[in-house]
Amino acid sequence: MMNDFSFQNTTKVHFGKGALDKLAGEVGKYAKKVLLVYGGRSIKRIGLYDRVVNLLQDGGIEVYDYDLVKPNPRHTDINIGGQMCRKNGIEAVVALGGGSAIDSAKAIAGLVKSEATDCWDLVKAGRPITNALPIFAIPTMASTGSEMDASCVISNFQTEEKKGYNGPALRPVVTFDDPTNTFSVPPYQTACGAVDIMSHTMDTKYFSKDDKMDMLYRMMDEHLKTVVKWAPVAYVEPENYDARANLMWAAAWALNSFLTCGVRQFPSCHAMEHELSAVYDIVHGHGIAILTPRWMRYILNDATAPMLARMAYNVYNVPLDIPVYEAAEKTIECTEDLFFNVLGLKANLSDLGIDDSKFAMMAKNACGKNGVIKGFVDLYPEDVEKIYRMCL
Numbered sequence: 595m596m597n598d599f600s601f602q603n604t605t606k607v608h609f610g611k612g613a614l615d616k617l618a619g620e621v622g623k624y625a626k627k628v629l630l631v632y633g634g635r636s637i638k639r640i641g642l643y644d645r646v647v648n649l650l651q652d653g654g655i656e657v658y659d660y661d662l663v664k665p666n667p668r669h670t671d672i673n674i675g676g677q678m679c680r681k682n683g684i685e686a687v688v689a690l691g692g693g694s695a696i697d698s699a700k701a702i703a704g705l706v707k708s709e710a711t712d713c714w715d716l717v718k719a720g721r722p723i724t725n726a727l728p729i730f731a732i733p734t735m736a737s738t739g740s741e742m743d744a745s746c747v748i749s750n751f752q753t754e755e756k757k758g759y760n761g762p763a764l765r766p767v768v769t770f771d772d773p774t775n776t777f778s779v780p781p782y783q784t785a786c787g788a789v790d791i792m793s794h795t796m797d798t799k800y801f802s803k804d805d806k807m808d809m810l811y812r813m814m815d816e817h818l819k820t821v822v823k824w825a826p827v828a829y830v831e832p833e834n835y836d837a838r839a840n841l842m843w844a845a846a847w848a849l850n851s852f853l854t855c856g857v858r859q860f861p862s863c864h865a866m867e868h869e870l871s872a873v874y875d876i877v878h879g880h881g882i883a884i885l886t887p888r889w890m891r892y893i894l895n896d897a898t899a900p901m902l903a904r905m906a907y908n909v910y911n912v913p914l915d916i917p918v919y920e921a922a923e924k925t926i927e928c929t930e931d932l933f934f935n936v937l938g939l940k941a942n943l944s945d946l947g948i949d950d951s952k953f954a955m956m957a958k959n960a961c962g963k964n965g966v967i968k969g970f971v972d973l974y975p976e977d978v979e980k981i982y983r984m985c986l
Contacts, residue, residue, distance in 0.1 A: 597804060599855045605742045606768045607846065609839075613770040614645065614732070618653025620768045624728040625685035627656045629678060631699040632690040633663025637734060640778050646690055646732065658682055660702070663691060666749040666756065666871050666878070667698040672713040675702035679727065686728040689766075692787075693738025693878075696731050697746035700764040703727040704746075707763070714750055716759055723761030731766040735779045736841035737787030737879065739794055739849030741769040749872055755959070756872035771846065773838035781829050785937035786879030788825035788841065792818055793882045794848035797864055799857045801901055801970040806857055814853055815908040820844050822909060826936050860969035863889050866978055869956040874948055883933040884943060888984040890926045893971040901970075902926070943985045953982045 608616050621628060628650065637643045650657050660678060662671040678684065679702060689699035703726040705713045716723070731741040740746065745760030779787070799806070800814050821844055827837035847853065866889070867881040890902060902922035906912035910928040912921050934941040957978035960967060967973040973981075 597856045597858065601851060601855050603742060603765070603850050603852065604762075605766050605850070607742065607771055608768070609771040609843070611772055611774055613772040614649060616768075617646065617649045617730075617732075617770055618655060621650065621655055621686060621688065621730055622653050624767065626654065627658065627682065627684050628686045628688050628730075629658050629660050629675065629684045629699075629702065630688050630690060631660045631663060631675065631695050631702065633661060633695060633698075634691065636778055637690060642734065642775060643690070646688070650688070658684060660698075663695045663698050665694050666875055667694050667701065667747075669701075669712070669714045669717070669748050669750045672698060672701040672705060672748060673711065676705035676711070676713065679706045684727065686730065688730045688732065690732045690734065692733065692735040692783075693740045693790075696729075696733065696738070696740040696766070697748065699729055699731070700726070700740070700746040700766075701748050701759075703729050704759070704761070704764055713748060717748055717750075717757050720759065721761075723759060723763045726761075726763035729764065729766045731769040732775070733769065733771060733842065733845075734775045735783060735787050736776060736838070736845040737783075737790045739791070739845045739847070741766055741771070742846045742850035744851070747868070749875075751872070751875070754873050756868040769846070771842050773835055773842050776838045776842060777833045779832065781832070781938065783877075784825070784828050784832070784841075785933075785939050786877050786883070787845070788821055788828075788879075788937060789883040789886075789933060789939070790879040791841065791845045791848050792821050793863060793879075793886065795853060796886065796905075797861045797882075798849075799854050800905070801898075802857050802860060803970060804857045807855065810853055810855060810857075815904075817844055817848065817853065818905070818909045822932060825932075829937055860967070862967050862969035862971075862973055865960045865962075865967045866973075866981065869960045870943075870948070873952055873956060874946070876946055876948075880939055880946070883937075883939045884941065884985050885981065887926050887930045887933070888981055890929065892977070892981050892984065894922055894926070898922075898971060943982070948986075950983060950986060953979050957982065 744765040899922040906921040
């Protein structure tokens with residue numbers, strides 16, 4: 595029997611080529627001073643930064659720049675953003691960019707409304723964030739789904755930790771999804787984003803010990819099939835609107851709380867990858883790509899094979915007359931082919947300059963204070979270290 599659940603998602607989404615036309619009107623309902631959170635140069639190169647600033651200013655909204663966003667957002671940078679907001683009386687935060695920009699905006703928005711001066715104190719406290727500045731999101735790539743969810747992930751490179759904190763106040767008020775804003779995303783980032791989208795279904799709910807509502811399980815199949823179909827198209831045709839639109843909407847629905855209804859989330863690969871990117875600052879989606887098929891192979895047994903086989907039959911179109919265990923192996927092979935051949939991601943940690951010198955420490959940290967990653971198959975430090983070594 596599936597678990598009871600409550601569902602609410604309050605984010606309004608404007609989707610399509612005219613989405614940004616509604617920006618000033620929506621933001622103006624909440625604020626006359628905003629912090630614009632972004633990073634990198636691509637948004638300026640393609641003219642998106644100027645367009646956003648002009649739209650806000652034409653709507654009578656004062657814009658303050660915060661351009662410190664980096665992959666794997668740093669807690670020290672978040673603290674600077676909080677100081678900027680408090681000093682200038684900022685009333686809302688607008689995120690322009692990928693998941694790192696949106697997560698940074700959320701962390702800043704939560705910090706400002708707390709009594710803390712260091713956002714890491716909020717991370718360590720682990721309490722839901724119930725008060726934050728209004729958050730608006732303008733995604734420029736399809737990846738994390740942070741534009742419709744209520745959490746963020748922050749890195750502390752001083753302690754080599756990467757952790758999340760969440761709460762209803764961190765869910766964006768309005769998101770502006772224009773697929774054309776993702777046309778300039780390079781093939782590598784497109785590939786990493788596609789892996790991240792798939793992982794938010796596979797790693798948090800598709801492979802779960804909990805019973806799942808049949809309707810939602812079928813929707814997970816279709817969600818994964820959508821990414822499998824359209825990610826290779828976007829990879830080779832970056833301005834294919836249908837491909838970019840499908841990936842953008844798939845990203846939002848992977849993590850907006852709908853598909854997780856009634857299913858406990860045990861993100862094993864995410865827990866292991868957060869250690870990789872905390873220590874080595876690698877791209878999250880690439881780390882997930884390297885870990886996922888190795889994790890699948892490590893946990894494959896008679897008990898797990900049927901659920902792995904389901905993905906082969908329903909997502910990768912493996913014929914139904916293929917035996918279950920063989921079909922489970924096909925899932926692993928198809929996933930490896932998609933990530934490493936079709937989407938061109940390097941397959942091994944050693945390809946990224948990572949050796950095994952910190953694996954024992956990382957495995958222990960990944961398992962946390964309870965010494966275990968509870969999941970589809972429970973993993974202990976010795977299991978995690980073996981999976982890391984499988985990735986070399």
